[in-house]
Amino acid sequence: MADRSVVAWLPDFPILACGGTDTEPVAVVDRDMVVACSAAARADGVRRRMRLRSAQACSPQLRVVERDLVAEMRTFERVAGHLEATVMPRLEVIRPGLLAAPARGPARYWGGEQHLVERLVAAVAEVGLPARAGIADAVFTAALAARRGEIVPAGGDAAWLAPHPVGVLGVRQLAELLERLGVRTVGDFARLPADKVSARFGAEGLVAHRTARGEEPRPLIVRTGSDECTVTHRFEPAEERLEAAAFATKALADRFHDRLAAAGLVAARLEAVVDLADGRRLSRIFRHEGRLSSLAVTERVRGVLQAWTEAGVLGAGPERGLTALTLRPEQLSQDAGRQTALFGDRHTPEEIERAAARVQALLGHRAVVSMATGGGRAPAERVRLVPFGDVADARRDADGPWPGQIPAPYPAATFPEQLPAELSDADGRPVAVSGRLALSSAPALITVDGYGQAAVTGWAGPWPVLERWWDKDGGRRIARMQVAAADGHAWLLVIEQGRWWAEAHYG
Incomplete structure (x- = not known):
């Protein structure tokens, strides 16, 4: 009989590891994205995978903590060591806050799977942390069952997983594509023929398909090495x-x-x-x-x-x-590799290349483009659309130097064409910028074409930009400012030859 797997899950462990509580809105952030949030933060609308700026908009009192994986592992090792000493002799750490072990031996020792789950939760409570535990045939199913504190019957992984949305499989791009194809539940995905899944979604899609069928792509074995x-x-x-x-x-x-x-x-x-x-x-x-x-x-x-x-x-x-x-x-x-185009790598399968070439033949060379990052002073210059198959200009090094580039925070959106704008003081006089970068007066009102007029609540700058100063005809001398308005909008403005323009918008 195949071994069963037991999984222990500590809810919101990154929050607990940094000293947070459920009553305080706290978010642990990694590379500007929320990886964990407290119950109070979730009540304010904060969610995992949310951008930091969006999370702070949902919860103004949010305390932000940069993720420290070393500290999380240090804290979680107390739990893992205690469980090895009191419940089961060998286990594996999936990530801080989540661990797994074969269930058959410990379940026999503790008098059954239900008693094992109860002992596991009680042992984690002994080190002062909350936990839930689940048991199933496969580690993935057991981890999902642990969130509910359930025990999946032997041989029942596929049936238990079937009603769940495909998003629980953990491959977001695959889930989005399946939903567009009308395959919305794990059971629907599991019923697809394996050979068709492999041909369409590649090796990683096939692994997700095996998981959906309740199979263990890599069975939990305590020690087999090379x-x-x-x-x-x-x-x-x-x-x-x-x-x-x-x-x-x-x-x-x-x-x-x-x-x-x-x-x-x-x-x-x-x-x-x-x-x-x-x-x-x-x-x-x-x-x-x-x-x-x-x-x-x-x-x-x-x-x-x-x-x-x-x-x-x-x-x-x-x-x-x-x-x-x-x-x-x-x-x-x-290592069977993976279908890189669906899951975010730079390389593109041959089928996609042929399809792109056919579209370009019908609609023109620039009909299919990809985004390439590069250097530049303005936000719109840093991301360019490159026709499919062309090589991006390697001379535009994103690291610069680019004297005159705007400081962070960067705009959420840039306009294909700059919008006419006006910046005036409290007396209605236009605000100008001198050659020494001094404002003629303090900005009080901002008007952007299509957005109306609003009071200015704050600004930063101006910053000078002098491009191609050696070129009499092609040279450009401008200045940029960041301006926040009372209506909630924030703008990146540029002044050139005495006129103001809205170049980008901060969302």
Whole structure:
């Protein structure tokens, strides 16, 4: 009989790890996107994957915390270590706040699956954190069931998943495409023929299809590895400094990924093993599945090492230092690649190239375009539409230097053609900018064609731009300002030859 999987889930763990509470509106942000939010923030309308600016508009009192994965791993290691010591001897960390383990052995020990779930939740509560747990045949189904605290009957994964929307499969682009095709539930997707799914959506779509059918693409096996892809760094003498160990981990993770890539393999899990000078060996297993970069591996290992240090497991002195650090892959499988056009990579399948060429033949070379980022002083210059098949101008380096480019925050939208605008003071006189970048008077009113007139509540600038000063006919001398209005609009204005124009809008 195939093994069952148990998953423990700690709701809003990134919020708990940074000291937040449900009563305070808090959002943990990574690269300007919300990755977790408290209950109070959700009550204000904040959601995961929401842009920071939109989240702050929903909740003006929102406290924003930049994500610290190392700190999350350090906090979560307390939970993982306690569960290993009190509930089940081996488990794997999927991400901070989510872990999994085979359920059959622990369920027998604790007197059944229901008792295992109750013991798991109680053990997490012993370290002062809330948790839910679920059991199913596949790890994915168990993780979804954990959010409801349910146990899926053996062999019932597919039926339990069937009513869920396709968005729960976790591949947003695939879900959006399936919904446009009329395939809105996991059950509808599971009923599609596997060969058709593979041909249309590629390897990653096929993995999602197996998940929808309740199958485990990479079964949860505690220890199956490959010595050929295992990498080890030995410290001579024993290393006592955490920073030096983290630096070695980054180099080791690079070697680890290089070996997997050279062999054309992907690992379902990664085990980090630490040998100590006193003869002890410590380890932690992470879910990998080809998704963890070298930096992500380093952050996870560093967080665990910090947790072990704070718990007194690691310490100073030659008898407590690290003598070796090993990264060992578990359950290797062939790296089948993925359908890159659907899932966001730069390369395009041959079928798409042929279709684009046919459209260009019918409608013209510029009928099919792609966006390319480049350098420029104005917002509209930084993103350009390049005809499909053309190579973007590599000379327009986005990093510059671009003297005169506007500072952050950047506009949400630019206009194809600048809109006529007027900027006047409290007496109705036009505001001008001198050659020394001094305003003739304080702005009080702004008028933009099509948007009406509003009072000015704040401004920044002006900033000068002098382009092609050596060219008598092609040179350009302008100044830009950011202006906020009482009606909620904010504008990027440009003044050229004494006239104001609205160049972009801040949403």
